[in-house]
Amino acid sequence: MIDLAILGVLKEHDLHGYELKKRLAGLLGARSTVSFGSLYPALARLERAGFVKAVEHNTAPLPTPSSGSLVGELAAFRARVREVRGSRGKKVYGLTERGAQRLHELLCDADVADDREFAVRVALCRHLERPERLALFERRRDELARRLTERDEPQGGRLDTYLRSLLEHDTRSISNDIAWLDELVAAERAHLQEDT
Amino acid sequence: MIDLAILGVLKEHDLHGYELKKRLAGLLGARSTVSFGSLYPALARLERAGFVKAVEHNTAPLPTPSSGSLVGELAAFRARVREVRGSRGKKVYGLTERGAQRLHELLCDADVADDREFAVRVALCRHLERPERLALFERRRDELARRLTERDEPQGGRLDTYLRSLLEHDTRSISNDIAWLDELVAAERAHLQEDT
DNA sequence: GTCATCATGTAAGCCGTTACATGATTGC
DNA sequence: GCAATCATGTAACGGCTTACATGATGAC
Numbered sequence: 001m002i003d004l005a006i007l008g009v010l011k012e013h014d015l016h017g018y019e020l021k022k023r024l025a026g027l028l029g030a031r032s033t034v035s036f037g038s039l040y041p042a043l044a045r046l047e048r049a050g051f052v053k054a055v056e057h058n059t060a061p062l063p064t065p066s067s068g069s070l071v072g073e074l075a076a077f078r079a080r081v082r083e084v085r086g087s088r089g090k091k092v093y094g095l096t097e098r099g100a101q102r103l104h105e106l107l108c109d110a111d112v113a114d115d116r117e118f119a120v121r122v123a124l125c126r127h128l129e130r131p132e133r134l135a136l137f138e139r140r141r142d143e144l145a146r147r148l149t150e151r152d153e154p155q156g157g158r159l160d161t162y163l164r165s166l167l168e169h170d171t172r173s174i175s176n177d178i179a180w181l182d183e184l185v186a187a188e189r190a191h192l193q194e195d196t
Numbered sequence: 197m198i199d200l201a202i203l204g205v206l207k208e209h210d211l212h213g214y215e216l217k218k219r220l221a222g223l224l225g226a227r228s229t230v231s232f233g234s235l236y237p238a239l240a241r242l243e244r245a246g247f248v249k250a251v252e253h254n255t256a257p258l259p260t261p262s263s264g265s266l267v268g269e270l271a272a273f274r275a276r277v278r279e280v281r282g283s284r285g286k287k288v289y290g291l292t293e294r295g296a297q298r299l300h301e302l303l304c305d306a307d308v309a310d311d312r313e314f315a316v317r318v319a320l321c322r323h324l325e326r327p328e329r330l331a332l333f334e335r336r337r338d339e340l341a342r343r344l345t346e347r348d349e350p351q352g353g354r355l356d357t358y359l360r361s362l363l364e365h366d367t368r369s370i371s372n373d374i375a376w377l378d379e380l381v382a383a384e385r386a387h388l389q390e391d392t
Numbered sequence: 393g394t395c396a397t398c399a400t401g402t403a404a405g406c407c408g409t410t411a412c413a414t415g416a417t418t419g420c
Numbered sequence: 421g422c423a424a425t426c427a428t429g430t431a432a433c434g435g436c437t438t439a440c441a442t443g444a445t446g447a448c
């Protein structure tokens with residue numbers, strides 16, 4: 001989930017971790033907040049995997065030839081590090097080609113996503129082709145419809161007031177979600193028609 | 197969360213783990229399923245803490261005096277184990293006095309619960325006194341209202357169609373939740389009036 | 393007698409959190 | 421020069437999942 005959100009935000013802008021956290025909070029809303037303790041390790045992991053990479057953002061590309069001396073090597077390393085560290089030691093990340101592919105993969109993934117992950121996918125679904133987006137919406141709608149049918153069997157009707165009220169409210173909520181998805185699906189279908 | 201759900205279900209009936217899992221699935225619905233891998237360790241933890249205890253369910257209370265011999269001790273242990281293990285090696289748990297107190301604590305806990313936990317609390321709130329229940333509903337309503345006001349500031353109005361649709365749908369969902377809570381609150385208040 | 397189901401548990405691992413440690417930059 | 425904020429990371433830990441191991445019981 002965090003990978004999806006990070007790659008999605010970086011698709012728009014190159015950003016450093018701290019700023020990324022703010023954007024993620026905006027994207028995820030009150031649903032969940034990403035903490036530094038998970039963000040930075042995630043960025044490191046994504047970098048190792050080649051999906052994001054630190055980009056240079058101050059122009060000082062001093063050549064750093066390998067000298068063979070330990071001191072020289074260290075200086076070269078420092079220079080290389082400085083290359084990708086900004087004013088406050090910031091490390092600005094950008095999406096690689098493979099990262100963009102990965103984002104696409106994660107968005108299309110047919111596994112049933114939990115509620116939060118689905119919301120994140122919708123927030124980023126402008127990066128999908130129309131048929132892929134349509135499939136995303138339809139899968140979700142079907143999943144919610146399945147939940148509705150699976151549930152509606154109260155155990156012998158012997159429910160207390162609060163539990164019954166909760167279940168009824170749940171049913172209404174899911175129905176609202178389905179209605180919303182129906183709208184989205186209809187809109188996508190209409191646009192597909194137009195395109196032909 | 198799992199503690200709350202377990203104690204809440206055991207408040208009604210003594211149950212063994214396997215059956216408990218089924219009831220929990222019913223209580224939590226599609227929200228989340230508890231796996232054995234978390235249920236059994238949780239039960240063991242709650243037993244150590246003295247909130248639940250294995251209850252006898254076949255009548256065979258053979259006296260098991262300590263004999264001093266290893267063999268005797270072992271036999272005594274086996275007898276004691278057998279005492280609380282049912283036909284299929286089932287171990288039936290029941291709520292202790294302290295467990296009931298703990299359940300009450302968890303239900304009243306003023307910390308903001310996440311969405312799932314709140315649903316579980318509502319499902320179990322018949323175990324609360326009316327004023328406590330009222331407080332539970334009001335806290336949740338206020339929290340949702342806070343979310344609504346905190347969010348409604350789109351970043352410069354430059355949102356794409358899908359993100360805007362998502363945010364609007366979210367707003368509607370939260371408003372529906374608030375309306376539902378208002379009903380519950382009103383009902384509790386009416387009953388409180390009656391009681392006087 | 394064997395297969396499905398019931399029943400309990402352990403182990404490894406993932407994902408995330410909080411708390412901590414560190415240091416640079418800006419505003420006053 | 422000092423505090424607030426920006427910025428990056430590490431360490432310890434918690435909770436939950438999947439997969440595995442084990443064995444009893446009942447149906448056929």
